[in-house]
Amino acid sequence: xxxxxxxxxxxxxxxxxxxxxxxxxxxxxxxxxxxxxxxxxxxxxxxxxxxxxxxxxxxxxxxxxxxxxxxxxxxxxxxxxxxxxxxxxxxxxxxxxxxxxxxxxxxxxxxxxxxxxxxxxxxxxxxxxxxxxxxxxxxxxxxxxxxxxxxxxxxxxxxxxxxxxxxxxxxxxxxxxxxxxxxxxxxxxxxxxxxxxxxxxxxxxxxxxxxxxxxxxxxxxxxxxxxxxxxxxxxxxxxxxxxxxxxxxxxxxxxxxxxxxxxxxxxxxxxxxxxxxxxxxxxxxxxxxxxxxxxxxxxxxxxxxxxxxxxxxxxxxxxxxxxxxxxxxxxxxxxxxxxxxxxxxxxxxxxxxxxxxxxxxxxxxxxxxxxxxxxxxxxxxxxxxxxxxxxxxxxxxxxxxxxxxxxxxxxxxxxxxxxxxxxxxxxxxxxxxxxxxxxxxxxxxxxxxxxxxxxxxxxxxxxxxxx
Amino acid sequence: xxxxxxxxxxxxxxxxxxxxxxxxxxxxxxxxxxxxxxxxxxxxxxxxxxxxxxxxxxxxxxxxxxxxxxxxxxxxxxxxxxxxxxxxxxxxxxxxxxxxxxxxxxxxxxxxxxxxxxxxxxxxxxxxxxxxxxxxxxxxxxxxxxxxxxxxxxxxxxxxxxxxxxxxxxxxxxxxxxxxxxxxxxxxxxxxxxxxxxxxxxxxxxxxxxxxxxxxxxxxxxxxxxxxxxxxxxxxxxxxxxxxxxxxxxxxxxxxxxxxxxxxxxxxxxxxxxxxxxxxxxxxxxxxxxx
Numbered sequence: 001x002x003x004x005x006x007x008x009x010x011x012x013x014x015x016x017x018x019x020x021x022x023x024x025x026x027x028x029x030x031x032x033x034x035x036x037x038x039x040x041x042x043x044x045x046x047x048x049x050x051x052x053x054x055x056x057x058x059x060x061x062x063x064x065x066x067x068x069x070x071x072x073x074x075x076x077x078x079x080x081x082x083x084x085x086x087x088x089x090x091x092x093x094x095x096x097x098x099x100x101x102x103x104x105x106x107x108x109x110x111x112x113x114x115x116x117x118x119x120x121x122x123x124x125x126x127x128x129x130x131x132x133x134x135x136x137x138x139x140x141x142x143x144x145x146x147x148x149x150x151x152x153x154x155x156x157x158x159x160x161x162x163x164x165x166x167x168x169x170x171x172x173x174x175x176x177x178x179x180x181x182x183x184x185x186x187x188x189x190x191x192x193x194x195x196x197x198x199x200x201x202x203x204x205x206x207x208x209x210x211x212x213x214x215x216x217x218x219x220x221x222x223x224x225x226x227x228x229x230x231x232x233x234x235x236x237x238x239x240x241x242x243x244x245x246x247x248x249x250x251x252x253x254x255x256x257x258x259x260x261x262x263x264x265x266x267x268x269x270x271x272x273x274x275x276x277x278x279x280x281x282x283x284x285x286x287x288x289x290x291x292x293x294x295x296x297x298x299x300x301x302x303x304x305x306x307x308x309x310x311x312x313x314x315x316x317x318x319x320x321x322x323x324x325x326x327x328x329x330x331x332x333x334x335x336x337x338x339x340x341x342x343x344x345x346x347x348x349x350x351x352x353x354x355x356x357x358x359x360x361x362x363x364x365x366x367x368x369x370x371x372x373x374x375x376x377x378x379x380x381x382x383x384x385x386x387x388x389x390x391x392x393x394x395x396x397x398x399x400x401x402x403x404x405x406x407x408x409x410x411x412x413x414x415x416x417x418x419x420x421x422x423x424x425x426x427x428x429x430x431x432x433x434x435x436x437x438x439x440x441x442x443x444x445x446x447x448x449x450x451x452x453x454x455x456x457x458x459x460x461x462x463x464x465x466x467x
Numbered sequence: 468x469x470x471x472x473x474x475x476x477x478x479x480x481x482x483x484x485x486x487x488x489x490x491x492x493x494x495x496x497x498x499x500x501x502x503x504x505x506x507x508x509x510x511x512x513x514x515x516x517x518x519x520x521x522x523x524x525x526x527x528x529x530x531x532x533x534x535x536x537x538x539x540x541x542x543x544x545x546x547x548x549x550x551x552x553x554x555x556x557x558x559x560x561x562x563x564x565x566x567x568x569x570x571x572x573x574x575x576x577x578x579x580x581x582x583x584x585x586x587x588x589x590x591x592x593x594x595x596x597x598x599x600x601x602x603x604x605x606x607x608x609x610x611x612x613x614x615x616x617x618x619x620x621x622x623x624x625x626x627x628x629x630x631x632x633x634x635x636x637x638x639x640x641x642x643x644x645x646x647x648x649x650x651x652x653x654x655x656x657x658x659x660x661x662x663x664x665x666x667x668x669x670x671x672x673x674x675x676x677x678x679x680x681x682x683x684x685x686x687x688x689x690x691x692x693x694x695x696x697x698x699x700x701x702x703x704x705x706x707x708x709x710x711x712x713x714x715x716x717x718x719x720x721x722x723x724x725x726x727x728x729x730x731x732x733x734x735x736x737x738x739x740x741x742x743x744x745x746x747x748x749x750x751x752x753x754x755x756x757x758x
Contacts, residue, residue: 208689209485375481400488436484436521 005131005185009163010043012184013121016159020050022120025157027150028058028082029125029137029286033196036125036163038065039188045074055119057108057149057307058082058352062196070095079117081105082352085344091450092348094466100349100451102342105285106311106320106358107456109152113314116458122157124150124177125191129164133182134175137287138297138304140166142192145266145287145296147176151306154181165191174297176304198289204246204269205239209400213369214243216421217327217398218251223419224365224412226324227251231259233279234320234359235327237267237288240369244327245269252278263310263319264326264355266292266302274301283319285310285355311358313456320355320362328356330370330397332384335426337391337406339368340384342453345377347385347443347467349451357456360393365412372399377440378433380404380426385443387462388453397426404429443467468751469493469527469614470699471692472656472685476501477510477530483517487524489689490696495529498543499558507539511546518550529590531556535568544569548576552587554613559621560591561598563608570609585610590656594618595625599640602647612653614682617644619658630661632668634675645680654682663688673698701745706754709745712738 006012018024024044026037037056042065044052054075059066064086069075078100083091091100103111111117126135127142137147142165154160154177162177167187205211217240221227233248235241246269252259253276262270263283268291274282282302287293295302311320320326331351332340339360341351360366370379380399395412397404402424405413417423424432445465455461473491475482477498486494496517502510518528530547532555533539540557547555557569566589573587589611593602599622606615619637623630630636641657648655657676660669669691676684677698684695701709712734719727719734727734749755 206690208489212488373484400485 004133004182005187007186009040009186009188010047012161012186013040013043013047015184016121016161018044018049018121018159020052023053023055023118025055025119025122025153026057027124027147027153028056028060029144029147029149030142030192030197031144032060032062033142033193034060034062034125035190035192036123037063040123040163041066041069041074045069045072050074051076053077053079055079055108055112055117057105058354059087060084061086063087067095079103079108080352081108082354083349085348085350088349088351092343092464092467094446094448094450096450099449099463102352102451102453104311104353104357104456105149105307105355106313106318107454107458109307109312110314110456111458112152112156113308113312119153119157121159121161122150122153124154124160124162126162126164126177127191128166128168128172129162129185130168130170130172130175130179131185132170132179133160133162133185134170134172134177134179135162135164135182136172136174136176138174138176138293140164142166142190142194142197143293143297144197145293146284146304148285148305148310149307150177152308159183161186163188163191165189198287198293203239204243207239209371210240211243212400213371213398214240214247216403217244217367217369218247219419219421220367220396220398220403220416221248221325221365222251223415223421224325225415226365227257229258231257232322232324233259233262234264234323234325234363235270236329237265238329241327241329242267242269244369245273249273249276249278261319263305263323264359266296268292271295271302274299283310311355311362311456318362320358323359323363325365325367326359326363327367327369328360328389330368330379332379332381333368333370333394333397333426334381334384334391335430337394337397337426338384338387339389339391339394340386341388342386342451343464345385345440347445347465349464353388353453357389357393360389361456365395366393368394368397370397370399372401372429372433373437376437378430378437380430380433382430386453386464390455390461397429399429401432402429468748469654469656470683471695472529472683473689473692474501474531474659474685474687477514478502478506480513480517483513484521487522487526490692491526491686491689492683492696493527493529493553494523495531495556495685497531498539499531499533507533511543515546515550518547518552527553529554529556531558531592534559535565540569541572544572544576548573548582548587549580551582554588554590556590556592556616558592558618559595559598560593560605561595562601563604566591566605566608566612570611573611587611588613590614590616592616592618593644594621596622599643602644603650606647606651606653612651614654614656615644615648616656616685617641617658620661632662632665632672634672641676641679641681649680655680657681657684659685659687660691661687663690666690666694669694670698700752701748701754703754705745706749709742709749710756712742713746
C-alpha cells in the first residue's frame with residue numbers, strides 16, 4: 001500500500017535521516033511501563049548517533065538508562081515537562097553539561113509550534129496503528145487511552161515514526177492521530193508493560209490527614225461561589241486530590257449541580273462523576289487508570305484532547321482557560337504562595353510542572369493541597385527551593401491545620417471566613433509548621449545551573465542549581 | 468468530654484504530630500503493644516518530647532505505659548509524669564494492688580518534681596478475666612482512678628474465645644465494667660472496634676456500647692473517630708429535652724413545688740443529673756443556648 005511500514009526501529013531511524021546533533025521526541029502516555037524510549041535510544045546509540053537533543057514530554061524512573069546515554073554523549077540536551085527522581089537526582093548532581101529545560105504541558109506544544117524547540121524525528125509509541133500510521137491509544141494490549149501529548153510531535157516534527165505492538169488492517173477505526181503526519185510505521189513485540197502504563201485502579205487516600213485536607217478542599221470549593229451548574233474542574237491523581245473529587249461528587253449529587261467538564265489527566269473517579277451526571281464531558285489529555293481507558297474508548301462524552309487544546313498559550317483557545325477550579329499539589333509553598341513541584345526540600349529534582357502552571361494560570365480558583373509538614377520537614381517556607389508556579393496564580397492553600405488565602409483574592413478570603421472555614425495567614429501556617437519541625441537548614445548549592453524552569457509563556461521562571 | 472479516645476503508636480512521629488486534628492476528644496499515646504521491645508526507648512523519648520514541645524489543642528493526652536510486669540513502666544513514668552499528662556493508662560490491670568503500685572510510684576515522682584498531689588489521673592486498662600471480676604475494686608482503688616477502660620482483644624484471649632464483630636463473647640465484661648465504674652463513681656470506656664475497613668460496623672458497635680452505659684469508646688483508626696463522636700454526642704432532641712427539664716425544675720422551684728412533672732412524667736434527681744450532663748456536652752460542642 002505504501003512504503004511506510006518498515007521492519008525495525010533501526011531501519012526507521014535510518015530512513016528518517018536522523019543524524020548527530022538533531023532533536024528527537026517522545027510522549028509519556030505509557031508512563032512507567034514505557035519500553036519505547038529506551039529501545040529507541042539503544043538503537044540510536046548502537047548506530048553511533050550522538051549529541052542529540054531529547055524532547056520528552058515526561059521522563060519516568062523506567063527511563064533511568066538514559067543516564068548511560070548522557071554519559072556517552074548520545075544525549076547532550078533534554079527538554080521535558082517532568083522528570084522523576086531516578087534521573088532527576090543524577091541531573092541534580094551535575095550529570096549533564098547543558099541544563100535541562102523544564103517546560104509545562106502547555107509550554108511544550110507552544111514552543112514546538114512556534115519553532116523554538118524544533119523536532120527532527122518524533123517517535124510515537126502507539127497502542128494500535130495501521131500500516132499508514134493512523135494510530136490511537138484506546139485499543140490494543142498496551143492501551144493507554146488518550147495520546148494527547150503526542151499530537152504536537154506528530155504535527156510539527158520533520159519526520160514521524162509510529163511504533164506499535166498492535167498493527168491492524170488499514171484503515172483502523174477510531175484513530176486519534178491521522179496518517180497525514182506519519183512517515184514510518186514499525187511493528188514491535190511490545191511497546192510497554194501494561195502494569196506500568198496505567199494502574200488497575202487509582203485509590204483515594206486512607207491517610208487521615210489527606211482525608212481531612214480533602215474535606216476542607218471541598219468546603220473551599222463549595223463556598224467559593226463557583227460550584228454551580230456549568231462548573232468545570234480538574235484534579236490530579238494524588239490520594240488527597242482523588243479523595244476531594246470523591247467528596248465533591250457527593251456534594252454535587254446532593255445539591256443537584258450539573259457541571260460542564262472535568263479535564264486533564266483522567267482517573268476512574270472523574271469517570272464516575274461523568275457517569276453520575278456531575279459533568280457533561282471529560283476533556284482527556286492523559287488516562288491514569290484502566291477505568292479511564294475503558295471510558296474514553298466507549299463513551300463519546302469522554303473526549304481526547306491534544307496538548308495544544310489542553311493548555312497551549314499559543315493556541316487560539318485552550319481548555320485550561322475555561323476551568324473554574326483546579327486542585328494541585330506541592331512539594332513546597334512559600335509565604336508568597338509560590339509553589340515548587342520540581343524539587344524536593346533538599347533541592348533534588350523529582351518532578352516537574354506538568355500542567356501545574358498552565359491550570360493555575362487558567363483556572364478561576366487554583367488550590368494547592370499540601371500537608372503542613374512531611375516527615376520532619378515543613379512544607380510552608382519563606383522561600384521555595386524552586387519556583388515552578390508563581391504565587392500570583394495561586395488562590396488558596398489547604399493544609400490539615402488551616403486554609404491560607406492569597407491576599408490578592410479578597411473576595412475568596414471573605415467568602416471562606418464567612419463560611420467559618422479555618423482561614424489563617426500563610427505566615428502563621430509557616431510558624432505553626434516550624435514550631436513542630438524546627439527550621440531546617442537550606443541545602444548547600446554549588447551555583448552551577450543544572451536546569452531551567454521555563455514558564456508557559458517562554459520566560460525563565462527559575463533555575464535549579466546542582467546539589 | 469471524652470466521647471472518643473484514639474490510640475496512636477508512640478513511635479510514629481508523622482501521626483503524633485497530627486494528633487490534634489484527627490477529631491478525637493482524647494489521644495492515647497501508646498508505649499505498650501504498638502511499640503516493639505527494641506523501640507521502647509525511642510518511643511518514650513518521642514512521646515515525652517511531643518508532650519513537651521507540641522500543642523495538642525483541645526485534645527486530651529493520655530499515655531499508655533507498659534505493664535507493671537515489665538522493666539519499662541517505671542522508665543515510662545519517669546519520662547512522662549513531668550509532662551503532666553491528663554491520665555496514665557496502666558495496661559493489664561488485674562487487681563487493686565496493681566493500681567496501688569502505679570499510684571505509689573506516681574506519688575513519688577510528683578513529690579520529687581514538686582507537682583500538685585494527685586495531679587495525674589489513672590485510667591486502668593482491664594483486659595483479663597481477673598481484671599473484669601475485680602473491676603469495682605480497681606475502679607475504687609485510688610483517688611487517681613478517673614475511669615476504667617475495657618480491652619476486648621486481650622480479654623478474649625484470656626477467656627479462650629474468639630473475638631467477633633458482634634461481641635457476644637464480651638457482653639458480660641462490658642456490662643460488668645459499666646456497673647463497676649458507676650458503682651465506684653468513675654467513667655467507663657469501651658474497647659476499640661478493630662475492623663478499620665468497616666465504616667458501618669463501627670456505628671453499630673458504638674451504639675451498643677452507648678446503650679450499655681459506656682461514657683465513650685476508643686478507636687485504633689482515625690476513620691472511626693467521627694462515628695464514635697456522633698454516637699456519643701447528644702442529639703438535638705436530647706438537648707431540647709435537657710433544657711426543658713431544667714426549665715421545668717426552675718419553674719417548679721419558683722412555684723415552691725416539691726415534685727415537678729414534665730410531659731406527665733416525674734422529674735427526679737437522676738433525670739436532672741442527666742439533663743445537666745447533656746447541657747454541659749452541648750455547650751462544649753457549641754450546641755448550647757441560653758436556658
